[in-house]
Amino acid sequence: MKKVHFIAIGGSAMHNLAIALHEKGYQVSGSDDAIFEPSSTRLQQRGLLPEQMGWFPEKITSDLDAVILGMHAHADNPEMLRAQELGLKIYSYPEYLYEQSKDKTRVVIAGSHGKTSITSMILHVLHYHEKEVDYMVGAQLDGFDVMVKLTEENDFMVMEGDEYLSSTLDRRPKILLYQPNIALISGIAWDHINVFPTFENYVHQFELFIDSITPGGALIYNQDDPEVVKLVEKTEKPLKKFPYSTPDFTIEDGISYLQTEEGPIPLEVFGKHNLSNLEGARLICNQLGVMDEDFYEAIQSFKGASKRLELVNRTAEYVAYKDFAHAPSKVISTTNAVKEQFDQKQLVACLELHTYSSLNPEFLGEYKGALSKADEKIVYYNPEALAIKRMAPISPEDIRNAFGDETIQVFTSSSDLKNHLDSMDKSGKVFLMMSSANFGGIDLKEVF
Structure with missing residues (x-):
């Protein structure tokens, strides 16, 4: 049985990964200086909530297979220093997700906006049609208990790709660690000014992301975004490219109808940005073997990701x-x-x-x-x-x-x-x- 310790187990992403590994049969331990809801209840239900808050170097033992370091942990964290002292392998959150999915087809949804919604739409459609995949998404979804799932048997791993830094030891954006086989970029608008001081520096991270796609992989991109188009046209990487844009839709009595070959389809979500997200999700689902007719059938019942409209x-x-x-x-x-x-x-x-x-x-x-x-x-x-x-x-x-x-x-x-x-x-x-x-x-x- 693999033994894994989480430094800063209470984070929204970290506690979901801890639970996913626990459910996969790993022996999981962790520490944090503060854990809030819903993380604390979820960890407690599975016997993973630390008995005491704080950092305890004695929890770091030489028999650990991996130490996973959260973004919340600082450079002087005593547990991290102990792990370094013992020469243990310290992973950032995205690094360990790659480790868990390196033998699978990795699908990464990136962009300054819309990535949670697009990932949620894809998972909703796959769940509707009972297609099993591993996944990681940043918001709570109807029909899903936790937001990370890891198995030995599933062929695909669908991940929301965040461009923020990986950890205090690894200052690379998370999206640069996944090496996707299938990628999507929804749009580029300057964000995280404290990390990327100029717009050019921020855009460059997406250029590096395109370079990180496996050769011969697929890139789905929003052709309504000029910054994205510039990067796609510039790349010399051998990729299959699939552009998308906002589809035709109408609004009647406060309901948006998507115009399709099968006729107008009523949606629970609305707004041009959400219709654009829906098109990106459709093209990803095509790559995963879900045809348009099945996609449209499923997407009608998608109510949106938590906290998104x-x-x-x-x-x-x-x-x-x-x-x-x-x-x-x-x-x-x-x-x-x-x-x-x-x-x-x-x-x-x-x-x-x-x-x-x-x-x-x-x-x-x-x-x-x-x-x-x-x-x-x-x-x-x-x-x-x-x-x-x-x-x-x-x-x-x-x-x-x-x-x-x-x-x-x-x-x-x-x-x-x-x-x-x-x-x-x-x-x-x-x-x-x-x-x-x-x-x-x-x-x-x-x-x-």
């Missing part, structure tokens, strides 16, 4: 959605999608600035016009988040200037924001709450 409440008077959107390109596409879907309603768009990039004065200008389709625009940020991240303070006026809109209401207190939303006449409105956090702890179900 997730319905909070729908009443006769108003509708409210929450979305994980936080990078400028995602904010624009999500805001536009909701406005287009509900063109008879007033759109109230509320964005929380929470990440390193979004709170960086040099990056803020990337949000220019991002909320322009909204009828009422709200931006919330917590000045304490800037202090914790050791970043320079920004003012509400800085935000209005960066967005290029004097009408934006800026809130720096979550209770003030909640009071504002509570007191608002919601009739005839659609609310879009966008954040990768939680608006300072506001329970949206209480507000809507």
Whole structure:
């Protein structure tokens, strides 16, 4: 039996991998300095939750087959230092996923936006048709217990490919470690400014990603994105290339219908970006042996990945959605999608600035016009988040200037924001709450 230890087992990706290995029959142990829900309950249910929080070098023993190092662990982590001392093999999360899938056909979904949705769509279709694959995806999905599955027998491994760094020891983007046989790039829009200081540096990671595809492999790409097209045209790698673009669709009574050879198909999801994602997912499914007719049959019941245009409440008077959107390109596409879907309603768009990039004065200008389709625009940020991240303070006026809109209401207190939303006449409105956090702890179900 293989023995594996996780340093920072509580992370959203890490705990899913720990559970997948446990279910594969490995002996799994782990440590962390803090573990939150749902990770703690999931680990506890399987007897994998550490008895004590903290780092314990004595857990690192010479009989371990692998130590997996999470992004959350720092360079002075005592367990990592002990593993180095013993000469143990230390893997980053993506490195170990490659190790588990090196004898399989690897499918990697990459891009600045849409990768979770596309991966989720593919898995939904395969699950619907009872086609078994190994997988790793970053959001909770209906019908799936955990978000990593590893087996000995499955031929394919479908992975969401994140361009963020692998670990404190391995500063390469995760997508560069998978060596896909089949790859998709959904689009390129500058993100992770704290790691990739220039747009050119960020784009270069996707150039390297294309180079990492196995020779003769397949590249599915969004031909509506000029940056992606440039890279695809530039590569000399022998690849099969399959472009896609937003398909034809219509909207009737708040429902989007995809136009297909079989006729119009009603969808649970909406927005040009989601229809574009759907086309990418269809081409990947074709590569996996699922024909269009079967794809369309399955995709009608896809309700979306967790936190991606997730319905909070729908009443006769108003509708409210929450979305994980936080990078400028995602904010624009999500805001536009909701406005287009509900063109008879007033759109109230509320964005929380929470990440390193979004709170960086040099990056803020990337949000220019991002909320322009909204009828009422709200931006919330917590000045304490800037202090914790050791970043320079920004003012509400800085935000209005960066967005290029004097009408934006800026809130720096979550209770003030909640009071504002509570007191608002919601009739005839659609609310879009966008954040990768939680608006300072506001329970949206209480507000809507």
